[in-house]
Amino acid sequence: MNTVTQSKPESVSRMKTLINKSMSAKPVNFQGEMGATVGSIHADNPRITCRNVNVFYAENHAIQDINLDIGTNEVISLIGPSGCGKSTFLRCLNRMNDTVEGCRVSGEIKIDDVDVYSKHLDVVPLRAQVGMVFQKPNPFPKSIYDNIAYGPKIHGLASTKAELDQIVESSLRKAGLWDEVKDRLDQPGTGLSGGQQQRLCIARTLSVEPEVILMDEPCSALDPIATAKIEQLIDELRQRYTIAIVTHSMQQAARVSQRTAYFHLGKLIEVGKTSDVFTNPLHELTQDYITGRFG
């Protein structure tokens, strides 16, 4: 933590020089007193609040002093060049980083006012509440039915076979996959196409009725048609869930999200309404990235 506090003024001054160098002098907005992030870190109706989040992989300081709120029924997209820490940040929210050896997290993350990194917190209900969809579709090597039924079974969400069938069907319907697979529920999920597999994984996540869904580049391995289906799905899911999505596609971020956060080298550089960030970025680094000058 010490190194972090020391680095704050330095990063501010570095940013100032960066801004001074900027060709088109933009108004700089330092809302929220904490650290170097420009734009507003606050959401209207916050469900997740992160304060001073730092992550270390052994000696490597992967993300530094992140402050960010994520609102209810909001899709926030996390963008930035590879290795900037956006996936790491995402994995903090449901403590998936626990499985990485040598990973250390400090700071405060609260979901619905519950401290995620509290010693007393049990990660099992947390992860049921905060679902996650991964970059590469990772269906279990089980049947399509069992892929969806696995979560409800381990959490005891269904007491009868009929209830379980009901959950499976409604999850698959929500993920827009039901019509394609309803006649072959007993076939292995690994036999589906890439886009179908990813929607199966989304359906699996929905089956345990989470409140927050984290998506780590869910479309990076998919073709444009499958991507379009999943983007449409994300838009529909927004009505019921809070969604954070990591993406490398600026267009995707612009299409699906209401707010956008730009990460750079482990720091959160800029947060704002997606329309603002993409049309009128406050920070030079953000502008460079979204106009494709690097990254």
Added chain:
Amino acid sequence: MQTPYLLFTLLILSVLAYFIGKRRSVTVVEGALRELHSLPAYYGYYTALWGLIPALFLMLVWLSFEPTWLAHQTVASLPEEIKSLPSSKLNLQLNNIKNVAAGLQVSQRVDPLIVEAAEHYNRLRKISNFALTLVVLTCSLTGIWLAHKKINKDYRARNVVEKIMTGLMILASTIAIFTTVGIVASVVFESLLFFRQVPFFDFLFGLEWSPQTALRADQVGSSGAFGAVPLFAGTLLISSIALIVAVPIGLMSAIYLSEFAGSKFRSTAKPTLEILAGIPTVVYGFFAALTVAPFIRETGELWGWVVSSESALAAGLVMGIMIIPFVSSLSDDVINAVPQSLRDAAYALGATQAETIKQIILPAALPGIVGSILLAASRAIGETMIVVMAAGLAANLTANPLEAVTTVTVQIVTLLVGDQEFDSPKTLSAFALGLMLFVVTLALNVIALHIVRKYREQYE
């Protein structure tokens, strides 16, 4: 030239040929390497292979026919009275001639006729040897010359070399297959001889094993009994005990090592476990006989049970310890090979570690785990030394692990140790036992494969 020297010369020639071919390819295009079809090295390999393979093949054929030809020529030179001897006696004479020719001491006084024949034999061998050297070297040089002549910028040397290499790989892979076929054939052949003397069903279903054959009909204990059931029962008993010990311990340690242990602990614990596999089975044997068996007997006596000093339990327990590393090390590898993405998927659904392991990881790793258990089982079934030392030689038909039993492999060893006649049922029964063992393990493998195919969950 003697064969090893000839081989060595051939190798040197082909190395030279490599450089000749390579140089030739470069001079043919006057250094403009882009115009060559293949890289210069391929022209080198091409030339070298032409210098080596036909010559080697010729040599092999020559050497395999040489002894027959020599024998034939030597016999032809012998006087009529020896030539007309029956073939077994003729062979004896021929052996004598060969021994004398090789300068070996022959026990009886040597017949001058034989000495003369031996000299003739040696002369013939020299001629043959000289001719072989000449032919092989000529063949090699001709090959190199032909290859050298063929090299031009459009010649596809790489394709030819690749084809030859593929052929060599096919040859290598078939050697193992042919060896297996050969072993099976020889065992089957000897077993058939055995079954001509002992009825097949008496062997398969007989309940008594006492493999002795009488020299005279009126001898005491002349009635040999060749019922294999007690041996297979003993093998099954000891192997089951071993697997009951090894599978749970091995699997649980594999799960601990791959899922729970830190990388530091794992990197020391795994090699340490594998040391177990490096202990010679003889050492396990006397550990079983001197430490475990007496301990079991004394413990049994405390409870008032009758325990023989050599027991199936002692052998099975120690054998179980011996095969733990097969189960744990291989299972650890396959569990580690299950993609992290599957674990992440389960954890992200809120599965506990136990649920993830039981319902996701173990099913995905099942084929490998079954494979490791099979390997351990075949080690247990084939294990001999521990059983000899700790479980004894008595062919009791019993399911009581506290009694002495014996196994198939132990009996095979005892049947073949020492001077034996190779046409008595006693000796031949070893081959029948071997055949049965082979069939049983093959059947086990097939069944296990079937089970794996039915229940496995295939990732990627």
